[in-house]
Amino acid sequence: MEKVERSFMEPMREVDFSKAKFKFDNPFINIQSKLETIFLKKAYILLLIGFLLGRALILAKLTPFSIPFFAAVYLIRRDRAPIALVGLVAGAATLSIRDAVSTFALTILYLIVYRVTRKWLKNEVKMIPFYVLSIILLGGLAEGYFFNGTIAFYDLIMAGVEAGLGFILTLIFLQSLPLLSITKRRQSLKTEEIVCLIILLASVMTGTIGWSIYNLSVEHIFSRYLVILFAFVAGATVGSTVGVVTGLIFSLASVSSFFHMSLLAFSGLLGGLLKEGQKIGVAIGLFIATLLLGMYGDGSANLVKTISESTAAVLLFFLTPNSLTSKLAKYIPGTAEHTQEQQVYMRKMRDVTAQRVAQFSSVFQALSNSFSSQDEKMEFDDIDRELDYFLGNVTEKTCQLCHRKDKCWSKHFTTTYDYMKQIMLEMEQREEGVSQKLYRDFETYCIKPKKVIEVMDQELTFHQANQRLKKQVKESRKLVADQLLGVSEVMENFAKEIQRERENHHRQEELILEALQDFGIEIENVDVYSLEPGNVDIEMTLPGYEGHGECEKIIAPMLSDILGENILVNKEAYAPDSTSIYHVTFRSAKTYSIETGVAHAAKDGGLISGDSYSTIELGGGKYAIAISDGMGNGERAHIESQETLQLLQKILQSGIEEKVAIKSVNSVLSLRTTDEIFSTLDLAMIDLQNAATKFLKIGSIPSFIKRGDRVIKIQANNLPIGIIQELEVDVVSEQLKAGDLLIMMSDGVFEGPKHVENYDIWMKRKITELKTENPQEVADLIIEEVIRSRSGQIADDMTVVVAKIKHNTPKWASIPVLKYRQKAN
Known part of the structure; x- marks a missing residue:
């Protein structure tokens, strides 16, 4: 009942059918427009439907269609209810005067009861079927x-x-009548709506029982036409469903029509199966069903008549404009037209979304430019203006009441100004204050030198504080500008990604599907999203997957041979609410892979270390290794370092550039508290396609690269994160090679050895002496050497992260599929 209520509670809208875009041939345009105006816009179709329903019978005696149809029309199109009533009474009069009087009387009774009780109804939709039930029951009993x-x-x-x-x-009419009245429908039809529409059309056609043209049954012609129409539009499933429902309604109206239910159902099934042959294929399906069931049912006596009726239905079918069938197909899920309509809608939504994202990107870009424009270096006139403002405050408190004011500032302005400017500069530069020589020279010139210098010293304190505040504001603006610019770039890239259409790879999809099926692997669907070298993206659906590793061991190696590059399983999982449908994503393997080893220890063997580390696989084929050392030891230092890495990870994963990410983390950590809390950060960003690496070291100690017998030191000088708001980040770039060992450590390891004067030489020697290239063993050995140098004492938190750069060799060799490789290329 709730579905019925939702489907039509909105008032019926008048639709301008003159703008409907049916592409009929030119001779039929005017006829079509007139028919639409008469039947649809003026709702005279309700007169025709009412006439046929008024004379429709069930079990050759019952007429249950009239009151439900009138009740539905009265609720949905009250202004057209009189037209429907005229049609119902006229249709009933073709049966008998008694039926016409009964239909009219029951309709008037329904109107009286409805109008009287309407003010007490809270939900009219739910109560209408009960009204109809009561009226028909009382009317039947009263008539008897x-x-x-x-x-x-x-x-x-x-x-x-x-x-x-x-x-x-x-209930059925309440669902189906709006479908006939509203032509510009945006939503697709639901299954129950399709069934309700078919029941309505079949009920209407029962009103034609007994009609014939040249000895051909009208109900048989129109019922077969309806079945093959839906079979052509929606396929075998909907076509057979329409045949069963239509045949069932006819069999209830007349027992002699029971045989035709099989004919209609079989026609819908065959027509739907042969719809690839267009209208001719669907027509052949109807003729095959007519011949088979016609000979089986009524014998050859009525075979000619049955074939003639099917021929008439086919003629009507061929006269139906393709534009009408295409428009109907757009509302039925599963059809190509419906899919195309959805794709058009999604494309529009994508373009709108991309446009909005691009607009936001431009807004952030404009904001960044606005902040950046204020961060230009101060010009000389601005500096002079600041100096004049400072000296003005000093003279206001000293020279303003002096009797020599006019002499000093009017006659000897330049000399007085230079003296005071020189005094200010010396007070700023010299901790001990003004030099004796300058003080004696100024004393001979000014009668209040001591007072002037005291006032200038006070004002200088305020002036310097004001300058520091302005500098902090300037630095904050610059940081905000960088962050806004980073967000703008991320959103711009996101907008470009949204607008990238999936390329058409039907040929490659068919080749891959054929290759896998020939190999004996059951594949339900293959979707190729990208075949760009190094960025292959393929999704597959496997039915009945039992999880024996076929994706990794067979499918990925075959794809590697077909596409000419290493393909790996990126993600695999069962479909939601299913244990048989398996979705797998295949992506290009990166040129390099990273194997890591980690060793760490807390101060004095404690449980909580102030050091934290993280290995992050980012999008775009990048791999990040980070170590953070919080100030001090224990839980507070651990929280600081852990929070630093968590913030960094989230910002990097959003796509913001590394330097901006680190500055953002520094800004948060430096502004969130007034306590002297800071942490170091050692970050290495490795590109897995070419092994190019960027090192960003914020207050951290050096890292080392072991390449054979060589040890390369990576070092940068930056203050720890969180100390100052304006952080200059130095980036050190290095090209790594396969087989390199990247060793990163905290200061507890680097400065841990006891009685060592040069930590660099000691660490390089220990790394050179290593006999293993296993990352975990290297990390363990380095920490062990440091602890041994202190006789087993752990003087500080220690963390070592070792990463080995390796060529990414797939676990399974490619499987040769020569003929498909040649076709794909």
Whole structure:
């Protein structure tokens, strides 16, 4: 009931059908426009439907269609309800005057009851079917009592059956009538809506039972036309469903029509299966079903008549414009037209989203430019203006009340100004204050030299504090500008990614699917999103997957041979709510891989270390290794270093450039508290495609690269993170090679050896003496050497992270698929 309520509670809208875009041939344009105006816009189609439903029978006696149809029309299109009533009464009059009077009387009774009780109704939609049930039941009983003088048990049963059918038909008409009235529908049809529409159309066609043209049954022609129309539009499933529902309605109306249900269902099935042959294929399906079931059912006597009826249905089908079938197909899920319509909608949504993201990017870019424009270096006139402002404050408190003011500032302005400027500069540069020579020279010139210097010293304190504040504001603006610029670049790249359409790789998809199926692997679907070298992206769906490693051991090696580059399984998982459908994503293997080893120890053998480390695999084929050392030891230092790495990881994963990310972390850590809390950061960003590495060291000690017998030192001089708000980040670049060992450590390891004068030489010697290239063993040995040098004492938190650069060799060799490799290329 709730679905019914949602489907039509909105008022019916008048639609301008003159703008409908049916592409008929030119001779039919005017006819089509007139028919639309008469039947749809003026709703005279309700007159035709009412006429046919008014004379439609169930079990050759019951007429349960009239009141449900009128109730639905009265609720949805109240202004057109009189037209529907005229059609119902006229249709009933073709059966008998008694049926016409009964239909009119029950309709008037329904209107009276509805109008009287309407003000007490909270939900009209839910109560309409019950009204119809009551009216039909009371009307059937009253009619039986009026004509027979008593109510027999048979009359009670028939009245109950008719009332029950009326209840169900009301629900169906409430769902299906809006589908006939609104032509510009945006949503696709639901399954129950399609079924309700078919029941309505089949019910209408029952009103044609008994009609014939040249001895051909009208209901048979239109029912077969309806079936092959939906089979052509929506395929075998919907076509057979339409055939079953239509045949069932006809069999209820007339027992002699029971045989036709099989014919209609079989026609819908064959027509849907042969829809690839367009209209001719669907027509052949109908003729095959007619021949087979026609000979089986009625024998050869009526075969010619049955074939003639199917021929008439096919002629109507061929006269149906393709634009009409295409428009109908857009609303039925599963059809190519519906999929294309959804793709158009998604493309529009994508373009709108990309445009909005690009607009936000431009906003952030403008904000960044606005902040940056204020960060230019101060010009000389600005410096002079600051100096004049400072000296003005000094003279206001000293020279303003002096009787020699006019002589000093009017007659000897330049001399006085130079003296005071020189005094200010010396007070700024010299900790002990003004030199004796300058003081004696100024004393001979000014009668209040001591007071001037005292006031200048006070004002200088305020002036310097003001300059520091301005510098901090300037540095903060620069940091904000960099952050806004980073966000702008991320959003711009995101907008470009959104606008990238999936390329058309149907040929490659078919080749891959054929190759895997020939190999004996059951694949349901293959979607190729990118074949760009180094950036291959392929998704597959495997039905009935049992998890024996086929994806890694067979499919990925075959793809590697077909595409000519190493392909690995990137992600695999069962579909939601399913244990048989398996989704797998294949991506290009990176040129290099990283194997890491970590060793760490807390001060004095404690449980919590102030050091933290992280290895992060970022998007775009980058790998990050980071070590952070919090100030001091224990839990507080651990929290500081851990929070530093967590902030850095989240910012880097968002796509912001490394230097901006580190500056952002520094800004947060330096502004969040007034305590003297800081932490070091040692970051290495490795590109897995070419092994190019960037080292960003913030207050950290050197790192080392072991390449054979050589040991390369990586060092940069930056203050620890969180000490100052404006952080200059030096980036050291180094090209790594396969087989290199990258060794990063905290200061507890580097400065840990006891009685060592040069830590660099000692660490290089220990690294050179290493006999193993296993990253974990190297990390363990380095920490062990440091602890041994202190006789087993752990003087500080210690962390060592060792990364070995290796060529990325797939675990499984490629499987040759020569003919498919040649076709793919």
